[in-house]
Amino acid sequence: MSEELIKTDAVIVGAGPVGLFAVFELGLVDIKAHLIDILDRPGGQCTELYPEKPIYDVPALAVVTGQELTDKLMEQIKPFGAEFHFNQRVDTLERLDGGFRLTTDLGKRFECKIVIVAAGGGSFTPKRPPLPGIEAYEDKSVFYSVRKMENFRGRDVLIVGGGDSALDWTLNLQPVAKSLTLVHRRAEFRAAPASVQKMLALVESGDVNFKLGQVTELHGDNGQLRSVTVKGADGETFEQKTEIMMPFFGLTMKLGPVADWGIQLNENLIPVDTAKFETSEPRIFAIGDINTYPGKLKLILSGFHEAALMAQAAHKYVYPDKKLIFQYTTSSSSLQKKLGVK
Amino acid sequence: MAKITFIQNDGTERVVEAEPGMTVMEAAVKNSVAGIAAECGGACACATCHVYVDEAWREATGTPEQMEEDMLDFAFDIREESRLSCQIKVTDALDGLVVRIPTKQF
Numbered sequence: 001m002s003e004e005l006i007k008t009d010a011v012i013v014g015a016g017p018v019g020l021f022a023v024f025e026l027g028l029v030d031i032k033a034h035l036i037d038i039l040d041r042p043g044g045q046c047t048e049l050y051p052e053k054p055i056y057d058v059p060a061l062a063v064v065t066g067q068e069l070t071d072k073l074m075e076q077i078k079p080f081g082a083e084f085h086f087n088q089r090v091d092t093l094e095r096l097d098g099g100f101r102l103t104t105d106l107g108k109r110f111e112c113k114i115v116i117v118a119a120g121g122g123s124f125t126p127k128r129p130p131l132p133g134i135e136a137y138e139d140k141s142v143f144y145s146v147r148k149m150e151n152f153r154g155r156d157v158l159i160v161g162g163g164d165s166a167l168d169w170t171l172n173l174q175p176v177a178k179s180l181t182l183v184h185r186r187a188e189f190r191a192a193p194a195s196v197q198k199m200l201a202l203v204e205s206g207d208v209n210f211k212l213g214q215v216t217e218l219h220g221d222n223g224q225l226r227s228v229t230v231k232g233a234d235g236e237t238f239e240q241k242t243e244i245m246m247p248f249f250g251l252t253m254k255l256g257p258v259a260d261w262g263i264q265l266n267e268n269l270i271p272v273d274t275a276k277f278e279t280s281e282p283r284i285f286a287i288g289d290i291n292t293y294p295g296k297l298k299l300i301l302s303g304f305h306e307a308a309l310m311a312q313a314a315h316k317y318v319y320p321d322k323k324l325i326f327q328y329t330t331s332s333s334s335l336q337k338k339l340g341v342k
Numbered sequence: 343m344a345k346i347t348f349i350q351n352d353g354t355e356r357v358v359e360a361e362p363g364m365t366v367m368e369a370a371v372k373n374s375v376a377g378i379a380a381e382c383g384g385a386c387a388c389a390t391c392h393v394y395v396d397e398a399w400r401e402a403t404g405t406p407e408q409m410e411e412d413m414l415d416f417a418f419d420i421r422e423e424s425r426l427s428c429q430i431k432v433t434d435a436l437d438g439l440v441v442r443i444p445t446k447q448f
Contacts, residue, residue, distance in 0.1 A: 050385040121381070129418050130446035162415050185420050190412040214420065250389065250416035252381060252448055 004108055008034050009318045011102055011112045012082075013090050013258070016044020018288030018303030019118035020073040025311035027080030028327075028335055031114075031318050036085045036104060038123045043070035045120055046300075048251070059301055069300075079340040089123050093261040098317075099283065114314045117263075117270060117279070117286040118303070121253035129160070129247045131218055140223035142245050146173070154178045156241060158228060160215055161248030167191040167199050169246060174208055181209040181240060183230055211240065218245070258290075266292055276313035277306045283317050285310045344437040348375045348393075351445045360432040366441065367391040367428035377443035384428040389416035390447040391427040396440035403430050403439070419444055 010026055012019045015037035023033050039048055046055075046066030054063045064072070088104040099113040126144035128134060134142060146152070146169060157177040159170050162184040168191075174180045182199070189196045202208040216237065217229035227241045255268045263270055264280035269292035272279055279286050287310050288303035296302070315324045329335045336342035346369055348356045360369035370378035370391070379390035386409055395403050400423055406414065410429045414420055427441065 045382070049382045049387040053385045053387075127416065127448045130448060185415065188411075190415060214418075216419075249418065249448065252388070252390070 005111065006034060006083075006109065007111045008032050009112060010034070010114045010116060010314065011036060011090075011100075011110050012116045012118055014044060014118040014120055014288070014290075015039070015042040015084060015086075016118060016120045016288065017046055017069060017073055017300050018120070018307055019044070019116070020070070020077055021304050022116050022118055022287060022307040022310065023077040023080050023082040024073075025307045026116075026314065027077065027082075028329070028338060029311050029315045029324060030338070031311065031314060033080070033082045033116075034085060034110060034112075035082055036088060036090050036102075036110075038087070038089045038125075040086050042074060042084065043067065045253075046070050048124060055300070057299065057301065079338065089256060091257050113283065113318050115284045116310065116314075117258060117284065117290055118288045118307075119256075119258060120289045122258075122268070122290070123254055123256035124251040125254045125256065126247075127249040127252045129215070129249055131215065133218060136223050137218060137220065137225055137245070141220065141225035141243060142218075142247070144247065146246075149173065149176055152177050152244065156243045157181070158183060158240060158242035158245045159248065160184070160245065162186070162189040162191065163248060163250070164191045164195065166246075166248040167195040169248070170199055170208060171195060171202075174202055179209065180207070181211060181242060183211045183213055183215060183228075183240070185212070185214050186233075187212060213238075215245070215247075272306075275309065277310040278313060285314060344432050344434060344439065346432070346436070347438075347440045348378075349440065349442045350377060351443060362433050364432050365428050366393070366430040366432060366439070367426070369432060370427060375443075377447065378427060379447045380428060386410055386413050386426060386429055389413050389426060392417040392444055392447060393425055393427045393441040394421060394423045394444065395425050395430075396442065397423065399436070399439050399441075402435055417444075418446070418448060 009031045010033040012022050012033050012035045015035045026033050047070050051067040088106040090102050091105045092103045094101045102110045152173050153176045156179045158181045159166050160183045170182050203210045213230040213232040215228045216231050220226040227239045229237050230240050231237045270279050270286035272286050272291045274293045277285050277287050287306040289298045327335050343359045346360050356375055358369050358373040367380050371380055381390045382388035410426050
């Protein structure tokens with residue numbers, strides 16, 4: 001657990017396109033921001049779900065891919081030196097006098113004056129296979145990630161899936177596990193070719209047990225897995241003994257801990273006013289796909305607009321004694337100085 | 343226009359009209375058919391619009407391309423008749439198409 005405490009003006013929860021553009025708009029009014037995201041890189045859904053897919057409705061860009069848009073935004077916000085904290089999720093929000101303390105699941109702590117929730121469809125979390133009773137096994141013998149390899153030492157481990165996560169963990173855990181079984185629905189793998197080669201070599205040498213099929217049932221007691229039922233490619237079922245199962249079926253979006261921050265919610269969205277984009281809680285703003293208001297459209301361009309208005313409203317919390325004068329980047333020498341173009 | 347029938351796991355049926363050119367997923371979402379989550383909005387990136395194509399329609403709807411087959415790895419309870427509905431384009435030839443929706447997308 002990290003003991004680091006970071007003090008800053010603003011924390012932006014979510015580094016998708018709208019969170020990134022918020023850095024720009026906040027930067028113009030001298031508000032420094034840190035961004036926190038559960039993913040390992042900026043871009044949110046744009047880079048996680050459709051990096052190569054064209055987007056046609058970003059103003060002035062007739063066509064742009066999710067990755068290109070993210071790269072362009074990163075370039076645009078460079079002058080403001082925002083800091084990124086990836087691979088972590090903000091778990092708790094405590095109220096302080098004139099601000100908040102946020103703590104991530106990695107133990108990183110932030111003290112800030114304002115919070116901007118730009119969490120899109122929510123936090124990307126591993127998909128839970130709809131196997132009856134799986135909840136009871138989670139965190140005891142069913143895991144979606146590896147926190148400590150040591151917990152897997154000397155155990156019978158079963159991994160389900162054929163993508164990069166499934167194969168990476170097959171390769172990483174095989175040396176420490178007592179036995180490693182990989183279950184996948186087909187003999188093809190969409191993972192990096194090098195990982196596939198290594199895995200196949202381990203199957204060849206008898207160090208990894210590969211089974212073609214799909215897990216259909218779990219068996220065990222008190223959260224401790226004993227075996228799983230696998231439906232083989234031939235339609236016949238068989239039982240596979242195991243102590244641990246790790247399913248890798250990709251990611252889905254869940255609202256997550258934001259729901260516990262005392263902000264008023266409406267069907268997993270955060271209601272805001274359309275002048276300031278502030279939530280029911282003063283100093284907490286919500287922009288982009290996660291917010292809702294009459295006429296809301298879940299468009300990147302709407303999120304950009306929301307970021308601009310949010311920044312104007314946020315200014316008074318960070319600089320209570322300063323009057324904010326609206327300026328254009330085209331003509332204002334002070335804005336141009338901030339952008340590093342003058 | 344093509345009529346598409348969506349059959350839920352409990353047997354309830356919904357018939358919707360779809361315009362040629364749109365996808366079966368879009369036809370479902372536009373008509374609020376339950377059980378088609380389509381989280382990624384049709385980018386073939388989430389596997390939450392999984393359907394089972396009725397036996398009689400399997401030839402007409404064709405087989406998944408590589409990208410779709412890969413993405414099906416992220417869906418649950420895959421069968422031979424599994425498809426991602428965002429990858430089935432509606433044509434006049436699909437008028438009368440019947441697809442079944444899995445118990446749960448995830």
